């Protein structure tokens with residue numbers, strides 16, 4: 182088995198606490214393409230846990246300062262904060278009268294709640310999304326109590342029909358009140374749609390919410406401490422870090438022992454579905470679970486070559502699609518046509534582009550087509 | 566350009582950030598390597614004559630592709646060896662005694678009409694070398710008849726013997742000599758043993774998938790066995806059909822041509838099987854002794870139909886707006 186696809190969690194190893202190491206560099210809280218509005222100005226003093234950016238649409242999670250400090254710079258896509266003083270923000274006020282205010286409480290605390298639905302089947306996903314992104318193992322084994330607290334809160338907010346926990350085969354992780362499901366630890370089985378299928382037996386059913394272990398931990402911590410969680414677990418290479426949100430990837434990669442040179446890729450997440458950053462000064466966002474470093478080479482991963490029709494992508498696609506045809510249409514801007522090839526079923530695992538003999542940017546084309554289609558009005562509901 | 570801070574320039578890409586390492590060039594090189602033993606056997610059997618055919622065919626194919634790309638104002642891509650491969654495969658189908666102009670015409674037709682008019686690499690709906698072969702076969706039938714061109718050789722063409730004199734003539738061909746290529750036929754295509762070796766090599770290297778070749782062989786074997794079971798006196802046994810002519814070359818190299826074959830396991834198997842059945846039908850009822858090229862061309866035409874056989878996508882048919 183190709184180790185790239187192996188999702189068995191690795192041994193735990195020690196946790197490196199970045200704060201105890203050194204934090205001489207300023208924190209870069211990234212807002213990126215989220216279009217959050219900064220709530221602080223230059224030279225302003227912020228407290229640890231203070232909300233510094235929020236979404237005017239009230240959809241995306243807010244962003245908080247992970248240190249007490251002074252704002253050095255505010256730009257469209259980041260806020261730079263230098264540590265200073267010992268201020269701590271006032272605790273969040275929780276209004277748990279009804280479900281929607283409980284969820285907006287979580288969103289205010291920086292947790293993405295967009296996928297959580299009332300009366301759903303709740304699935305806690307503890308399978309690593311990709312090989313090496315297994316820092317949550319430490320959380321599950323050490324902080325089961327906190328997680329249960331988070332689960333209780335979610336149960337109260339969502340009143341789910343049933344709760345289940347999906348664990349990688351061979352792991353004995355449990356949460357009270359959840360039925361356990363073992364998942365074969367091979368990529369892409371840890372991705373949400375595959376986990377849902379393994380647990381419910383149905384493909385993309387409505388009324389199922391999946392939440393991953395690291396997020397559940399953050400919910401538990403938030404509810405427990407009435408403060409937004411500003412320290413997260415990040416796995417970089419073989420090292421597990423406990424790091425404040427906004428720690429630069431430069432600090433993390435150098436502490437993890439990587440020597441970066443020109444042409445290398447630094448990816449938030451795993452190599453198959455993660456997001457590459459353009460600068461080593463990029464601060465990690467709150468939902469980061471791992472950083473992957475890919476040694477550079479002069480040959481690009483994807484090329485602008487025509488499809489050979491070899492069918493490799495079709496055979497490797499876990500969603501049984503024809504990425505070759507989808508990409509051929511997307512390539513020429515015929516985005517509507519991609520619907521005839523069921524682009525909606527693609528869950529962006531990246532396997533098609535990984536295996537493409539012609540090295541076509543298949544997933545890239547698919548994402549482009551999806552984005553274009555999303556901006557079109559809804560025509561009809563084909564699901565019966 | 567280096568930033569002043571001295572930090573490295575990172576590469577930014579969209580996921581996935583890694584690739585399995587398979588390339589067009591690598592794949593064509595492996596295929597060329599797999600064809601080498603057959604080419605060597607062909608040259609040995611024809612006393613160097615085949616070398617002339619194969620070399621000329623390769624050179625013409627590469628030059629034709631370069632000229633077409635130049636006319637289309639596109640980058641010359643001979644360094645991916647696909648044109649070389651196409652030329653070599655065309656040469657494999659031709660008799661070692663073919664005149665030079667026939668090879669030149671056929672090889673350039675393969676590239677122009679089989680590949681470039683459809684937009685180049687990956688665009689052809691038909692297996693490119695077979696297009697050139699078919700044009701030659703219908704335009705200059707007497708030159709393409711192996712019996713006519715090989716009067717000087719002591720070898721004979723088993724498939725036309727079978728067609729003209731019935732299956733009992735096949736007893737003069739021991740299986741071992743068929744495997745070693747002691748038969749007339751396309752210069753490389755008739756080297757059954759060497760072709761089989763190359764095909765198994767490709768399978769072991771995962772360059773081609775087993776679906777099409779095995780379905781093709783199964784189609785040939787089952788249909789031939791059916792005829793043989795009906796009347797062993799009138800029809801040849803399946804093993805002869807597999808080892809004579811270009812059956813194995815078709816199974817491993819022509820039918821698996823990526824741009825003209827369907828994608829997906831079931832379509833691939835259906836396609837290979839259909840092509841295999843057609844081979845025997847043409848051999849038994851048709852006027853052409855070796856049914857392989859036309860059988861594969863016909864199956865190529867049906868590829869889009871086979872491709873319609875699709876499983877339901879993950880989660881059924883959904884509208885994109887309902888996701889997320």
Ligand code: SF4
Nearest residue numbers: 498527529530531533
């Ligand atoms: S990313 Fe590619 S392989 Fe993965 S589900 Fe989508 S189309 Fe299929």
Ligand code: SF4
Nearest residue numbers: 488489491492494537
């Ligand atoms: S793997 Fe690449 S070359 Fe092969 S069919 Fe798919 S898109 Fe085309």
